[in-house]
Amino acid sequence: MKNTTLTLSALTLAIQAVSVSALEALDDETMANVSGQSGVTIELDPGQLDIGEISYSQDGVAANMRDININSSIGSASVTTIDIDSNGTLNLFNQLGAREFTVGGVGMTGTTGITNDFFSLRGATQAYSNGGTADDFSDDTGVFRLNMGDDGNGNLAFDGSQVGVFFDGLHFGDDGMEWIIDDLAMSAIINYGRLIVNEGNVEFDFGTFDNRGLRLTYEAAAIGLSSDPNLAVGDYGDPDSAGYLLGDTFGALSIDLEAYGTFTIEGGGADIGEGITFIPALTLINDDDDRPAFKYTDDGYVILARNFRGDFSTESGLTLDFEEDDANNPYLALRYEDLTFSFSLDDLVLGDENGAALGSFRGQVLFQDGLVDGIERKNYLHLFPGGDIASADGSTQQGVTAQVGWNIVSADPLADPNGGDFTTPGNFAGKTAAESNTYFAMNDDGNWVYFNGFNGWGEGEVTLDLTSGPDMASLPSDYYANPYNSATGQFDENVGYDRENKVGTYDGLRIDFKDLRGEYSFSGVTVGTSEEEAMDSPYMGGTELLLAMEVFPSYSFTLNGNLTIAPGGQINSDGVGGTQGLTLNGDLRITDGDAAITVDEFGRGVWLTGVTYDLHMRGASIDVTEDGLTFNKGLTWSTIQVGQYNSATGEIEGGIIFGSRDDGDNLGAFTLERLEDGTTISVASGGAGQVCIGGSGSDATSCGLDGGRFEDRGDQGLTIKVKAKFAEAPTDVNDPNYYRYLGKGNRFSWTQENGTTLTLDNFSTQDGPQGGNDYGLNIDLALDVARTAVRDDDGNLVKLVNGEYVPFSGTDSIAENGPLGFAVFGRVHFKQLNIDGLKIAATPDSTPQTLISQIIVQNADIQANLTATPIR
Amino acid sequence: MTINKLVLSLSTLMVATSSMAEMEAIDDFDLSEISGKGGVYLSGEFAINKDGGPLWDDPNEVSGFTPGTRPIFDGAGNIVGSEECENGICGLRLAIKLNENSEGWYVLDDVSGGMSFEGLTLQTETLTTATNYDVWVDGGFEEKAVDDEVLKIGLPGTITFNDFKFKFAVANNGEFGVPLQDGTAFRQTEIFGVQLDGNITVGGNLLLFPVD
Structure with a gap:
């Protein structure tokens, strides 16, 4: 009370x-x-x-x-x-x-x-x-x-009251x-x-x-x-x-x-x-x-x-x-x-x-x-x-x-009441599943996909200040500094623009994160033609298909650092007046991270544990353009360290874990360093549209003639495009990018538990033999909800009737009767990718031997066109 | 823990009685203690350059370039010739130089085509009493029982290859059509080519897990 x-x-x-x-x-x-x-x-x-x-x-x-x-x-x-x-009503009218x-x-x-x-x-x-x-x-x-x-019932009535104000300007x-x-x-x-x-x-x-x-x-x-x-x-x-x-x-x-x-x-x-x-x-x-x-x-x-x-x-x-x-x-x-x-x-x-x-x-x-x-x-x-x-x-x-x-909650998943192996979205006492889950859902041409059973909690300190940035003509020496040292595998806590001592700030609204700890998980994806059907459907994986966007099905982290948001983006679409949009500068570090690559609703899967993610952005922006919403990462350098080899003990601390993140088996540690200049991520309407699976062809006839199955996924849906431009640090001190790229690069290394370390060194994108780096490495994801082919033990196509799979009858077709699934059409395409070599070393500290001196991949367009349905 | 290898236990392909393991995720042979089947049943296709690739199909590539062909350059970057791709569709090219001092490159060239399937499953579960498998330990195989969390990839039974092809070649430069710095013209020798069309049957499960 x-x-x-x-x-x-x-x-x-x-x-x-x-x-x-x-x-x-x-x-x-x-x-x-x-x-x-x-x-x-x-x-x-x-x-x-x-x-x-x-x-x-x-x-x-x-x-x-x-x-x-x-x-x-x-x-x-x-x-x-x-x-x-x-009527005895007081009328006060103030013309301000x-x-x-x-x-x-x-x-x-x-x-x-x-x-x-x-x-x-x-x-x-x-x-x-x-x-x-x-x-x-x-x-x-x-x-x-x-x-x-x-109002005649002993209450005060305020009908017709109003307040309106027009500020020529309001300054905070x-x-x-x-x-x-x-x-x-x-x-x-x-x-x-x-x-x-x-x-x-x-x-x-x-x-x-x-x-x-x-x-x-x-x-x-x-x-x-x-x-x-x-x-x-x-x-x-x-x-x-x-x-x-x-x-x-x-x-x-x-x-x-x-x-x-x-x-x-x-x-x-x-x-x-x-x-x-x-x-x-x-x-x-x-x-x-x-x-x-x-x-x-x-x-x-x-x-x-x-x-x-x-x-x-x-x-x-x-x-x-x-x-x-x-x-x-x-x-x-x-x-x-x-x-x-x-x-x-x-x-x-x-x-x-x-x-x-x-x-x-x-x-x-x-x-x-x-x-x-x-x-x-x-x-x-x-x-x-x-x-x-x-x-x-x-x-x-x-x-x-x-x-x-x-603390954001969802009800625990519910075991199939019929004894099946799957679980469905659960409910709190006295509430329906729809009332008992935190979710985000998207409708695509009449069908729903629910990212369901979200749980998340966190706490920490965030500060907001208006700040001004350095003179771009005489930048501080640590403006482009990289705290990660590839040679030692360690972060230097004293390097990096404005880690602790606040010597440097950027123009704009600065958001500082101090030990902001949090974690989240999804129980899974459910699909249906209605909310009711989606809440009755078995949980399935599917968020794994978004890993290319660095969206993890489950994640825990501690966030420190700052992000400064300034007015004006990087794209002036209408070309008049100033530029509108958001410009972002920031130095962020996630520590003590555990991220799932794939995980079931009980937390078992493949985990990246002991993650440190150090990220620096200069001149990034968010703009709305004719293509949709575009996030330009500007000059971004980052290091993702998953687990670490301890030279003193010869043990891996953290790493890639199979099973439970607390006591699963370890596959070793890895580090991914990236240097990107001009990478963009854009979100636009429309999914995959018409696709030909198992063949080629732009319509049902030509696709069928080529042995494929034609699918029309409709006009709606979501398309996410990542255009990554991996840059290579120049050796010429007169190169305009020399200081911007100095001490950074693109490198991947994997250290096994015995210390053996494989390193993919210095990878970069290129527009082909003629040079340039405009095309980049592209990851396109088109998301839809679509009907798909599912077969039973005997190889018969099946449809869903009252929660059970039954074989197709005479006139049934996949397009009309196939079970609904979460469809992800992913493409990775690039003109040329250069990798300076694959090296192996006994431990991360020892001198590496070259296994492969150079790798060049040209003209790649790799596609995965998959529709996920639950396992029943 | 001293776990240092990842075993792709292809040896545990349980092709046996049912190739449709995804519909009966726990069989007698497997285990009694599985909970949380949050996996996925995937239908669809993996494809490489099935409609060509971005480098040799972009009409704006360089002046004098015809889409669907692979240009050959001289030392000044001018196009002096070209190679037509099969059906105008140029595949992916992967070139590897093993030794820094060597001039030769191994090339997996013109990789294109797709493979489609219905019913590839992906899930994580604990196999406590399942089949034994061979693992490479200190220079020899040892038989071990699975008692571990595994990433289980249920194979789809039938995989249909659609114009899947590649060539194995050797070349004097990794970038196609580019002469060496001393002016030597680009050269490539194709050793063999492979083309796959039609169905192959792969049933059972592929288990992925770290081992001691």
């Missing part, structure tokens, strides 16, 4: 050092505008407003906004009309005036006085506008409308850098809203599916960064023109959703004392074909979602508490014992706004606190004001430090 007292101390407003002239603005001139016939009209000019601090406290810990200022010399009057209609404001800091203060800020704020709003449509509230901005009356500041949103319009409209005061809580009722209470819209023309804290707020020019003051940007974003359901607030948080508990039971929905739910625009191309529905629910509620750590640093604690979020999405478009949709998607995440092996796995987010990086002179420390923990 929760503390049912709504703590009034939580509403304490401590206004200090105030000059509240705005509250005294009813001078003679203003009073002249107040008329007293039908309600009251009040007109307020912008007055100078300076507030020293507004704070809100719980248990002695306060959240505060300080140094609030509204500039009296800029802006226009706001007009408020107050009236009470014949334009304002320019600053907030020196938004932060927290602890009981011992330790104060830090999350960020500072600057902004400029526009005056009231009805958007050119008097009847349509959804495009109104600069408005606050409150309709409050009795962090130690002199600013995150800027240009032309931001936000609106919330209550079509149906009831405030119900229950015993012990307050409940907001926002209606039902047929009577949706809320409409929420958000639209930003551009999002960018600036290192000039004095940049004038408001007019930056046109994002699509050359003189745009924000330069390169992340792009434009709009969200348009309706909501219904209830939202309950109770007094008391997670612990004894003050706090608030929120219990949302809300559905977010947009099923209007003409209005996208989400739209992100990057240089004219979009990521767009239509027909979206998301449901939030929790039994325990989300608690909000203000607390302090052992060193009295104040923080905001958000906790949830359980939370379910499920979503469905009918049309996801990548690339051209009018292009083909990727298909339908569906997913569900079940958060649930748990206890595993005596260790609590909790869901929480602790937000501390102040990031990891202070201002250049050390005088301020703004930013966000987040301590985060999550």
